[in-house]
Amino acid sequence: MKIDKGDIEKQERRKLLKTGLAVSTTVGASLAGVKSATASTPDPLITEIQDWNRYLGDGVDARPYGMPSKHEAEAVRRDVAWLTADPKASVNFTPLHKLEGIITPNGLCFERHHGGIAEIAPSEHRLMINGLVDTPLVFTMEDIARFPRENRLYFLECAANTGMEWRGAQLNGCQFTHGMVHNVMYTGVKLKHILDEAGVKASGKWLLPEGADASHMTRSIPIEKGLDDCLVVTHMNGEALRPEQGYPLRLVVPGWEGNMWVKWLRRIEVGDKPWHHREETSKYTDLLEDGTARRFTWEMDVKSVITNPSPQAPINHGRGHTVLTGIAWSGHGRIKRVDVTVDGGRNWTTARMDPHSFSKSLHRFYYDFDWDGSELFLQSRAIDEFGNVQPTKKQLREVRGVNSIYHNNSIQTWHVKQDGVTENVEIS
Amino acid sequence: MSKYLKYGMLAISLLIGFSNNAMADDEGKALFGQCRGCHAVGADAKHQFGPVLNGVMDQAFMIAGDYDYSAAFNKAGESGLSWTDETMSDFLAAPMSYIPGTKMAFPGVQNEEDRNKIIAYLRLFDTDGKRQDTASDETAALTPVVTEERKLASDFAVPEHGVFKLGRVALTEEINAWDIDVRPDGTGLPPGSGDAITGGELYDAQCASCHGDFGEGTGRWPILAGGHDTLTDDRPEKTIGSYWPYLSTVYDYVRRAMPFGNARSLSDDDVYAITAYLLYLNDEVDEDFELSSENFSDIVLPNEANFIADNRNNEGFRSISIDELCMTNCADDAAVVTQRANVLDVTPDE
Numbered sequence: 001m002k003i004d005k006g007d008i009e010k011q012e013r014r015k016l017l018k019t020g021l022a023v024s025t026t027v028g029a030s031l032a033g034v035k036s037a038t039a040s041t042p043d044p045l046i047t048e049i050q051d052w053n054r055y056l057g058d059g060v061d062a063r064p065y066g067m068p069s070k071h072e073a074e075a076v077r078r079d080v081a082w083l084t085a086d087p088k089a090s091v092n093f094t095p096l097h098k099l100e101g102i103i104t105p106n107g108l109c110f111e112r113h114h115g116g117i118a119e120i121a122p123s124e125h126r127l128m129i130n131g132l133v134d135t136p137l138v139f140t141m142e143d144i145a146r147f148p149r150e151n152r153l154y155f156l157e158c159a160a161n162t163g164m165e166w167r168g169a170q171l172n173g174c175q176f177t178h179g180m181v182h183n184v185m186y187t188g189v190k191l192k193h194i195l196d197e198a199g200v201k202a203s204g205k206w207l208l209p210e211g212a213d214a215s216h217m218t219r220s221i222p223i224e225k226g227l228d229d230c231l232v233v234t235h236m237n238g239e240a241l242r243p244e245q246g247y248p249l250r251l252v253v254p255g256w257e258g259n260m261w262v263k264w265l266r267r268i269e270v271g272d273k274p275w276h277h278r279e280e281t282s283k284y285t286d287l288l289e290d291g292t293a294r295r296f297t298w299e300m301d302v303k304s305v306i307t308n309p310s311p312q313a314p315i316n317h318g319r320g321h322t323v324l325t326g327i328a329w330s331g332h333g334r335i336k337r338v339d340v341t342v343d344g345g346r347n348w349t350t351a352r353m354d355p356h357s358f359s360k361s362l363h364r365f366y367y368d369f370d371w372d373g374s375e376l377f378l379q380s381r382a383i384d385e386f387g388n389v390q391p392t393k394k395q396l397r398e399v400r401g402v403n404s405i406y407h408n409n410s411i412q413t414w415h416v417k418q419d420g421v422t423e424n425v426e427i428s
Numbered sequence: 429m430s431k432y433l434k435y436g437m438l439a440i441s442l443l444i445g446f447s448n449n450a451m452a453d454d455e456g457k458a459l460f461g462q463c464r465g466c467h468a469v470g471a472d473a474k475h476q477f478g479p480v481l482n483g484v485m486d487q488a489f490m491i492a493g494d495y496d497y498s499a500a501f502n503k504a505g506e507s508g509l510s511w512t513d514e515t516m517s518d519f520l521a522a523p524m525s526y527i528p529g530t531k532m533a534f535p536g537v538q539n540e541e542d543r544n545k546i547i548a549y550l551r552l553f554d555t556d557g558k559r560q561d562t563a564s565d566e567t568a569a570l571t572p573v574v575t576e577e578r579k580l581a582s583d584f585a586v587p588e589h590g591v592f593k594l595g596r597v598a599l600t601e602e603i604n605a606w607d608i609d610v611r612p613d614g615t616g617l618p619p620g621s622g623d624a625i626t627g628g629e630l631y632d633a634q635c636a637s638c639h640g641d642f643g644e645g646t647g648r649w650p651i652l653a654g655g656h657d658t659l660t661d662d663r664p665e666k667t668i669g670s671y672w673p674y675l676s677t678v679y680d681y682v683r684r685a686m687p688f689g690n691a692r693s694l695s696d697d698d699v700y701a702i703t704a705y706l707l708y709l710n711d712e713v714d715e716d717f718e719l720s721s722e723n724f725s726d727i728v729l730p731n732e733a734n735f736i737a738d739n740r741n742n743e744g745f746r747s748i749s750i751d752e753l754c755m756t757n758c759a760d761d762a763a764v765v766t767q768r769a770n771v772l773d774v775t776p777d778e
Contacts (some may be wrong), residue, residue, distance in 0.1 A: 138597075215684075216692075
């Protein structure tokens with residue numbers, strides 16, 4: 001491990017040295033126009049004593065729960081008001097272009113509610129297991145805390161993520177085109193432990209988790225999945241779940257569409273057939289061009305997006321060394337490789353994967369390159385450990401048409417213009 | 429250490445002083461949950477289907493200058509009425525008979541005490557949405573120290589069931605209270621019935637304000653009827669009649685989630701009646717149709733056969749292997765923009 005890391009660092013240094021050289025030669029060649037690499041007057045931020053260099057700041061009692069710097073006011077969830085009729089049955093988006101690494105901070109995880117945020121005191125929350133079980137049971141949160149628990153990092157993606165882009169480029173920013181995904185370290189109990197406690201009967205083939213909110217959210221889940229890797233969780237990224245993420249109890253269904261991860265989980269029924277409830281008939285079914293519709297399309301396919309540069313994060317530094325980065329994920333397992341192109345798919349280079357690689361989790365990739373200042377067409381193409389390759393928009397539209405709404409995992413194109421401004425486009 | 433002690437004592441004295449207020453607040457807030465589907469209060473409140481209700485008490489009718497009230501409300505406003513405890517209570521008891529023709533399609537709050545609690549809650553907000561009672565917030569923050577006598581660990585009972593011996597057996601009443609789900613084969617349907625005519629009355633009073641008089645949807649609220657034979661159109665219209673595979677989903681969903689903001693308020697017969705009416709709006713039954721637990725399974729929705737299993741794995745592009753992926757010179761000509769998001773720029777403002 002150590003040797004690997006050293007090697008990477010060495011490589012990085014060598015790359016930096018090379019590109020550093022390139023920058024100084026190009027700057028030398030043409031000083032006009034672009035910001036100069038040398039300063040003509042001393043920087044007052046260095047030569048003058050700043051307020052924060054002199055006066056005392058807040059003490060340890062000022063911020064019992066710390067918040068981001070006031071200079072990070074742009075890193076917030078945003079919604080698209082015209083998408084839905086009411087903010088209580090609606091969605092907002094994670095600012096992917098403001099984030100690094102693979103963990104999504106709790107306050108920035110996108111929200112999707114169907115009846116607003118239920119505010120529940122843990123002492124007033126119950127989890128019931130009923131249906132085809134030997135002993136129907138009721139658990140308090142104290143009971144849940146006594147099951148063996150574990151920590152797992154998983155992405156959650158709404159099946160409608162990128163759904164607005166089926167007909168063509170619509171929204172300018174990866175926050176809006178891809179921001180219905182987040183990646184969180186959960187702490188919780190294997191659903192299997194809880195089901196075993198009640199004893200699932202041999203005829204029990206399906207699960208119906210139900211939420212305690214005003215929408216009483218329900219979804220049918222095959223029991224194999226429930227016994228495989230589903231979790232009933234109480235914590236996200238080390239702290240208790242946020243109310244908007246289902247406090248005090250949520251279901252985690254790794255790799256499968258976010259709607260199934262029932263929040264404010266209060267009941268799981270065991271049955272012998274699926275229920276075909278609203279969120280698996282009217283919604284979360286994928287209409288095809290011939291008028292038929294796929295149902296129970298649970299897995300989230302392999303996908304990636306470049307988060308910087310992107311329309312909300314244009315290139316402001318001019319030509320020279322440029323860091324391109326993005327995220328990739330697959331509901332089937334790990335990401336094996338991400339290819340990046342800067343010329344709209346004419347030539348591809350394999351990106352450098354950040355080493356933190358977990359199954360059904362976001363992966364971070366980087367591609368450092370020397371931008372010569374000409375226009376760019378950026379795309380990324382993810383490949384998972386099972387050889388699933390992220391498709392092009394054309395490939396998806398050919399087999400599905402444009403009215404599926406859900407499961408659009410196609411390759412995204414950003415157009416970087418010569419002034420660094422970046423736009424969501426489709427290309428030939 | 430000493431700081432926490434002080435808070436503990438402060439909390440107790442605050443609790444004595446403000447416990448009534450805090451309780452009215454909590455219960456009023458919970459009861460206001462029925463209104464929240466259409467109304468907001470507080471500093472960031474915006475008009476929704478109904479106007480913001482900040483500082484509405486002791487004001488003339490129509491507090492919101494920038495909200496589009498119905499003609500009926502305008503007329504009532506012109507007559508010089510204002511919101512006193514009495515008028516508000518009468519209004520909330522039966523809004524649609526108090527002001528016939530109002531857009532506030534809400535059946536009302538039957539219980540007078542509940543109405544008073546809602547009114548007390550409304551009084552907490554001034555016209556800017558600022559809370560009049562910061563005290564109750566403080567009591568919430570400073571939890572009193574509860575000293576309970578602790579039982580010995582050996583005095584706790586350990587259940588018989590299971591592996592870890594956790595939880596307790598669920599009672600039948602508890603299961604019945606929560607287990608209301610209905611399946612396409614009729615499993616879970618409660619006994620009962622309702623006809624489309626009764627359903628129409630309930631629908632006009634409790635659903636039409638959002639879903640339109642004929643299920644056509646108002647604004648961006650969901651469409652419930654119509655759209656037959658549009659699934660292969662450029663813009664399909666997915667409704668109960670044109671898209672939904674099973675009628676049981678209508679019964680189950682309306683019973684668990686509608687009306688929006690007042691879930692679980694309809695009786696089982698009401699839901700039968702409304703479901704019958706929704707079938708009528710979708711041209712599936714006649715006006716005098718009665719739906720019951722007996723004839724429910726006879727109804728087949730027209731689009732049922734068009735749902736297929738997930739067969740994404742058969743999609744052609746999936747057979748491409750990694751080795752076949754082109755890495756260099758993958759096209760002869762340079763990329764050209766065919767469409768930009770800026771053309772139909774719908775991106776929300778920063």
